Amino acid sequence: MAGSDPTPQGISAPDTVKILIAGGFGVGKTTMVGSVSEIVPLRTEEPLTTAGLGVDDLDGIPEKKATTVALDFGRISIGQDLVLYLFGTPGQQRFWFMWNDLSIGALGAVVLVDVRRPESSFAAIDFFERRKIPFVIGVNGFHGEHPYDPDDIRESLALPENTPVIPFDARERTSSRDVLIALLDQLIAASAH
Amino acid sequence: MNGGDAAGRLVRPFTLTGGRTRPARGDFTLITMVTAVDPQPSGGTRSQPEQARIVRLCAKPIVVAELASKLDLPVSVVAIMLCDLLEAGRISVRQPRMISRVPDLDLLKKVRDGLGRL
Numbered sequence: 001m002a003g004s005d006p007t008p009q010g011i012s013a014p015d016t017v018k019i020l021i022a023g024g025f026g027v028g029k030t031t032m033v034g035s036v037s038e039i040v041p042l043r044t045e046e047p048l049t050t051a052g053l054g055v056d057d058l059d060g061i062p063e064k065k066a067t068t069v070a071l072d073f074g075r076i077s078i079g080q081d082l083v084l085y086l087f088g089t090p091g092q093q094r095f096w097f098m099w100n101d102l103s104i105g106a107l108g109a110v111v112l113v114d115v116r117r118p119e120s121s122f123a124a125i126d127f128f129e130r131r132k133i134p135f136v137i138g139v140n141g142f143h144g145e146h147p148y149d150p151d152d153i154r155e156s157l158a159l160p161e162n163t164p165v166i167p168f169d170a171r172e173r174t175s176s177r178d179v180l181i182a183l184l185d186q187l188i189a190a191s192a193h
Numbered sequence: 194m195n196g197g198d199a200a201g202r203l204v205r206p207f208t209l210t211g212g213r214t215r216p217a218r219g220d221f222t223l224i225t226m227v228t229a230v231d232p233q234p235s236g237g238t239r240s241q242p243e244q245a246r247i248v249r250l251c252a253k254p255i256v257v258a259e260l261a262s263k264l265d266l267p268v269s270v271v272a273i274m275l276c277d278l279l280e281a282g283r284i285s286v287r288q289p290r291m292i293s294r295v296p297d298l299d300l301l302k303k304v305r306d307g308l309g310r311l
């Protein structure tokens with residue numbers, strides 16, 4: 001690719017990879033990104049164009065709310081030459097056209113589930129299943145509590161047996177990190193086959 | 194569309210791109226690493242203040258998403274400005290790993306080990 005390779009002398013740019021943090025609105029995506037990121041989560045805002053929205057999608061949406069979509073993301077340096085970025089996907093369904101772009105080149109995804117309203121994450125699960133993007137389920141406990149068995153949650157979400165379902169606390173760095181590790185273990189197991 | 198301030202805030206950034214809303218080439222993903230060429234090529238057309246700001250911000254390698262966040266501009270606007278800078282030979286780009294779905298076991302293990310050290 002033209003212009004890709006020659007790096008300026010003295011500075012070598014690290015490689016980059018990304019993981020998506022998905023799930024329904026208000027399920028703890030930005031909290032998780034913030035707890036494992038080495039930087040305070042950053043935000044970019046994109047103007048929405050009508051090209052990205054079906055006309056029907058605008059019905060009933062106050063214009064101001066439909067004018068931008070915010071994207072929160074964080075960073076984890078993996079040594080000197082590799083950086084992992086975590087992108088919280090926009091929760092509301094009307095922003096899903098962005099997910100296609102976001103998911104290109106992603107290693108995989110973490111779908112966060114709130115057991116009090118699991119249905120808010122169904123659409124995210126469908127999205128990754130259809131595109132064959134590997135994912136794990138992170139069950140973000142309300143106040144860190146986990147009253148339900150992961151196997152029962154997996155069954156209620158109609159997921160295959162080999163989909164990891166990990167109870168965790170998005171506010172805790174090590175807990176959030178462990179969910180990412182579970183995703184990587186899943187990816188490594190799949191690619192070793 | 195009469196969103197008042199909100200609309201103005203959204204439209205204004207595109208004046209930086211001469212009204213263009215799409216980059217001429219698709220080189221810039223959210224995690225494409227951008228680095229200013231040092232020294233900067235001499236001559237050429239005079240650059241906008243925002244272009245000069247981008248060049249300063251990417252004196253060290255930085256990804257497009259972070260750049261957009263620091264500039265407080267939409268990624269789509271920043272991508273167009275980066276295209277111009279790339280054409281002018283003022284920046285170099287490094288594409289992200291794992292663009293295809295082909296698994297790269299070494300890369301995955303490296304990320305796994307790095308997370309384990311956190």
